[in-house]
Structures are given as structure tokens and as C-alpha cells.
Amino acid sequence: MFFKKKLNHENVESGDFPLKSNHPDVVFLDNACTSLKPREVIEGISSYYSEFGSCALRSVHKLGKQTTTAVDHARKKISQFVGLKKAEEVIFTRGATDSINLLCRSFQWSEGDEVIISSLEHNSNLLPWIALGEGQRVNLNIWNIDKDGRFDLKELEALLSKKESKLLSLCSDSNIIPIDLPLAEIISLAHKNDVLVHLDASQTLLHRPLNFNDLNFDFMSFSFHKILGPTGIGALCLKEEHYDKMKPAILGGETVVNVTNKAYVLSDPPHCYEAGIGSYAEIFGAVKAIEYIEKIGYSQIQKKEEELSLLMQEGLESLRGMTFLGPGLNSHLVNLYLGEMDSGELSILLDKNYNIMTRAGVHCGHYWYNQNQLNPSLRISAAFYNTESDIQRLVEALQEVSKNYL
Amino acid sequence: MLDTGCCGTNLRNDRISFWGYFTLAFPALIVLSAMYPLSFLIGSERRGKWKTIVVSLYEMSKRIILVPKLKLFISTKIYLISPVLSGFTFKLFNLFWMMSMWFLLAWIVLTIQRLI
Numbered sequence: 239m240f241f242k243k244k245l246n247h248e249n250v251e252s253g254d255f256p257l258k259s260n261h262p263d264v265v266f267l268d269n270a271c272t273s274l275k276p277r278e279v280i281e282g283i284s285s286y287y288s289e290f291g292s293c294a295l296r297s298v299h300k301l302g303k304q305t306t307t308a309v310d311h312a313r314k315k316i317s318q319f320v321g322l323k324k325a326e327e328v329i330f331t332r333g334a335t336d337s338i339n340l341l342c343r344s345f346q347w348s349e350g351d352e353v354i355i356s357s358l359e360h361n362s363n364l365l366p367w368i369a370l371g372e373g374q375r376v377n378l379n380i381w382n383i384d385k386d387g388r389f390d391l392k393e394l395e396a397l398l399s400k401k402e403s404k405l406l407s408l409c410s411d412s413n414i415i416p417i418d419l420p421l422a423e424i425i426s427l428a429h430k431n432d433v434l435v436h437l438d439a440s441q442t443l444l445h446r447p448l449n450f451n452d453l454n455f456d457f458m459s460f461s462f463h464k465i466l467g468p469t470g471i472g473a474l475c476l477k478e479e480h481y482d483k484m485k486p487a488i489l490g491g492e493t494v495v496n497v498t499n500k501a502y503v504l505s506d507p508p509h510c511y512e513a514g515i516g517s518y519a520e521i522f523g524a525v526k527a528i529e530y531i532e533k534i535g536y537s538q539i540q541k542k543e544e545e546l547s548l549l550m551q552e553g554l555e556s557l558r559g560m561t562f563l564g565p566g567l568n569s570h571l572v573n574l575y576l577g578e579m580d581s582g583e584l585s586i587l588l589d590k591n592y593n594i595m596t597r598a599g600v601h602c603g604h605y606w607y608n609q610n611q612l613n614p615s616l617r618i619s620a621a622f623y624n625t626e627s628d629i630q631r632l633v634e635a636l637q638e639v640s641k642n643y644l
Numbered sequence: 645m646l647d648t649g650c651c652g653t654n655l656r657n658d659r660i661s662f663w664g665y666f667t668l669a670f671p672a673l674i675v676l677s678a679m680y681p682l683s684f685l686i687g688s689e690r691r692g693k694w695k696t697i698v699v700s701l702y703e704m705s706k707r708i709i710l711v712p713k714l715k716l717f718i719s720t721k722i723y724l725i726s727p728v729l730s731g732f733t734f735k736l737f738n739l740f741w742m743m744s745m746w747f748l749l750a751w752i753v754l755t756i757q758r759l760i
Contacts (some may be wrong), residue, residue, distance in 0.1 A: 543755075578706055582653030583716060590720035591730070600652035613656045642731025 256621055265594040265628045270413045270571055270619035272463045273444055282526035283468055286519040294516055295492055305518060312525045319528050320458060320475050321529035329474040330507040330516060334440040335362035337459035342366040343487035349375040350402040354397045357609055358383040358412050361602040363438045385418045385610040387565040398431040405434045410448055411441040413563025414603045416571050424441025425455050440464050444621060445543060446538050456480055467527035471520035488513045542622040543570040546629055553633030558640045563615055570620040577644040581616045592635035595609045660707045670742045673701035705738045
């Protein structure tokens with residue numbers, strides 16, 4: 239046994255995650271793509287269909303009212319989870335991509351405005367801004383983060399100090415490499431230059447808290463499927479005062495209070511930003527995901543993930559042919575190359591031969607890979623419900639692949 | 645291409661052209677490997693260079709994408725019998741495939757010659 243420490247998993251019951259029970263041989267290390275779902279979340283989704291089954295905000299019958307109350311409760315719960323004061327500061331979306339597109343298209347830009355993003359952004363926080371630049375006179379500036387995760391704050395400060403800069407949109411954690419951005423300093427710099435800050439928190443909230451109270455940013459997007467919740471539901475969270483700078487880009491059911499043949503009167507936010515019927519079942523599941531995270535507690539989650547990171551570090555750093563992308567190994571997320579082996583082939587070998595689920599490719603970070611002239615790589619991403627045995631199997635598998643297939 | 649979704653596993657920037665390797669590097673690898681015993685006649689320094697070229701040509705063969713699904717299918721099936729044999733198959737698959745293609749080409753040429 240090459241591991242020095244034993245893990246403590248007393249807060250995560252073995253039956254909490256049905257997928258793990260149904261596939262006991264599978265090691266799931268693709269958590270940066272999507273997380274596993276606790277039983278409560280699955281039951282929460284099911285409870286909407288079996289116990290509520292109605293439309294919120296529209297129907298006055300008792301099932302409709304119950305659904306409205308439950309959705310209002312969910313909005314409140316989410317606003318508290320991210321440190322916002324009012325439930326109205328949470329807009330339900332289909333996910334982080336939808337949230338960022340909504341912000342991008344609803345914000346009232348002026349000609350010549352500039353948006354700053356980092357080079358490490360997921361396509362969901364890059365493509366909407368590129369597209370915005372094509373359609374309107376909004377320019378995109380990209381702050382460079384190199385292949386080792388190094389960055390220059392002075393370069394960012396220079397971009398922020400341009401009078402045209404309007405919004406800084408950054409990931410709080412990357413899905414490609416582990417990176418520790420000094421968010422407090424960056425946000426302070428941005429605000430000093432009258433630049434608003436949007437954080438893409440998709441890769442953060444499964445692992446650590448991030449809230450408006452602590453960091454004073456302006457907008458935040460995330461997807462629930464990455465934080466134990468269902469797919470197809472996310473949120474754009476914002477401070478209430480920023481609604482003044484926005485106008486809904488998508489209109490439809492429940493976005494208006496009155497309509498004539500030439501005009502309409504918008505509902506109050508957040509409803510005017512939620513056109514069409516809501517994803518109620520997913521909202522029910524999302525609340526259960528937050529409750530599950532609160533039950534385990536971020537301190538326990540972080541403690542477990544630190545232990546798992548240490549085990550990965552111990553097991554992987556001495557493997558033949560292994561090279562790592564980014565600043566190093568001290569994270570639940572590791573991005574690597576094994577010799578010259580194709581990352582797709584490696585991922586398939588790990589799946590077929592060892593039942594280990596990983597992710598290969600450029601991880602929706604085409605720009606960063608192209609800019610740094612990097613080949614597609616293999617990403618291993620652990621979460622607090624992974625076990626010592628999972629990491630041991632991964633290390634043993636990579637040892638065998640390194641020995642036999644390189 | 646590999647069936648690994650949209651996430652760019654096919655975006656390697658160090659791919660080697662199949663036809664380039666098949667027509668130039670592969671014959672060179674075969675000839676240099678077959679003649680390797682002769683390298684003992686030319687001194688250790690030159691023998692070292694010879695070996696480096698052979699190893700480099702062999703390593704290059706791994707960067708060619710050649711029926712990858714078949715390679716992985718065969719390798720993963722053989723893994724159930726022997727991990728070592730599976731690795732061996734995986735590493736030498738491209739060379740084996742190209743050797744087969746050369747034999748096939750040779751057979752076609754010889755057959756045509758015979759017919760003429």
C-alpha cells in the first residue's frame with residue numbers, strides 16, 4: 239500500500255449516491271464534467287411530478303399555489319446559499335451557459351464597451367462574448383493565463399483601467415487546471431476602475447463556498463448539475479441594483495403583466511427574465527442538492543478533498559511518463575499527459591480495462607489549448623464522495639498503463 | 645476519429661501524416677531494423693545514432709491515428725487475457741497494420757505482374 243493516510247468519510251453514507259450503488263465497480267473521476275446525484279436530489283425531482291405537478295405563478299388552484307410556494311422557497315434558499323439578501327436576486331436558467339448568455343444579451347451595452355475575460359475560460363464564458371462582439375460594437379479583451387497557470391495582475395490592471403472596460407467575467411475555478419486566482423484582489427481592482435465583475439462559479443460550488451457577502455462581486459453564474467443537482471437548471475445571481483442595467487433578451491410567458499398590439503409591460507425581476515414554463519422538477523432537485531451540501535458542510539468537503547488530493551499526489555507524481563498541466567498536483571483536479579499517448583485512447587483504456595471514468599480532450603477550453611500549443615489531455619477530477627480506494631485504483635491503473643502501453 | 649465526444653480529442657498538433665510515414669518512415673524503420681546487426685561493424689558512436697533513429701521512427705509510429713477503434717477494441721479484449729500482451733498489441737498495432745498493407749500491396753503488384 240503506497241498511501242500514508244486513511245480517509246475519513248463518516249458524513250457520506252455509502253448509499254447516498256444511487257449511481258455508486260448501482261455501479262459498485264465504477265470509479266467516477268469525471269466530477270468536473272458533472273457530479274453524482276444524492277438520493278435526496280433524485281427523490282426531490284420525483285416529488286414534483288408525484289406531489290405537485292402544476293405551474294408556479296400562474297395557476298391559483300391549491301396545487302399551483304403549493305408549487306409557487308416551493309419555487310419561492312427554492313429561490314430564497316439559493317439566494318442564501320450564495321450570500322444574497324433577497325430571493326429576487328436569483329434568476330433561474332438552464333445552466334451556467336444559459337446564465338452567461340442571458341447576462342451577455344440582457345445587459346445594456348454602449349458602443350465601444352469592452353468585456354474582459356481570462357484565456358482560461360470555458361467556452362461558455364468565451365463564445366457568448368465573441369458573439370456579442372460580432373453583433374454589436376462591444377470588444378473583448380483576453381487576460382492571459384499561461385500553461386503553468388501563471389498570470390500577471392498588472393496586465394489585468396491595465397485592461398481594467400481602460401475607460402471602455404465595463405465587465406470582467408472570470409471563472410472562480412477552472413475546469414482545465416487547478417488555479418488559485420486572488421479573487422478578492424481582482425474584484426477590488428475591478429471596482430476601483432468602475433468595472434463590474436461576473437464570476438462563473440460552475441467549478442467552485444461543489445468544493446468550496448463562494449458568496450456575494452465575502453467577495454462583493456456583482457454577478458455569478460452556475461449550473462446545479464455540477465453541485466449534486468439535476469441537469470437543465472442553473473442560476474444567474476446578481477445584486478438587485480444591477481437590474482437597472484439590464485433588459486430581458488427573451489420574452490414570453492410570465493415575463494409581462496400586460497400587452498397591447500404595440501407594447502408590453504414587463505413583470506418585476508426576476509420573473510421578466512424567466513420566459514416560459516420553469517424547470518420545476520429540477521428546481522426541486524436543486525434545493526435538495528444545496529441541503530445535502532449544507533448537511534455535509536464545506537469544511538468536511540474541503541478536508542476530504544485535500545486528503546484525496548494528497549493521495550493523488552503521492553501516487554501520481556513518480557509515475558513514468560507522467561507530465562502535468564498547470565501549477566501542480568495539489569488539487570482535486572489533475573490534468574495530465576502519459577508519455578506520447580493520445581488522451582482519448584488513454585481515457586478509453588481506463589474505462590474499458592479498469593472501469594475508471596475520466597475525461598479526455600481540450601475540455602471546452604479550445605482557446606487556451608490553442609494559445610499554448612497544447613495537445614488534448616486527460617483530466618481527472620475527484621469529489622468528496624470519492625474514496626481512498628478510488629484513488630488507489632486510479633494510480634494502480636495508470637502504473638499498469640505506463641508500464642505496458644507506453 | 646475516436647468516439648470521445650465533442651471535446652477535442654482529435655485536436656493533437658503533433659499528428660504525423662499516415663501516407664508520409666507509410667511510404668518513407670516505415671520502410672526506413674524496417675530496413676534500419678533489419679540491418680541493425682551491421683551497425684556493430686561501424687563503431688559504438690555511430691551505432692548509438694543508428695539506434696536513436698530506429699527508436700525515433702518506432703515512437704513516431706505511435707502518433708499516427710490508424711483505425712483507432714479497432715486498435716482499442718483488440719487491445720481491451722486482449723487485456724482480459726493478459727495486460728502485458730494487451731500493451732504489446734496496443735504499441736505495435738500501427739506497425740503491424742502498415743506491415744500488412746505493404747504485404748497486401750506487394751501481393752497485388754506480384755499478382756498483376758503474373759497476370760500480365
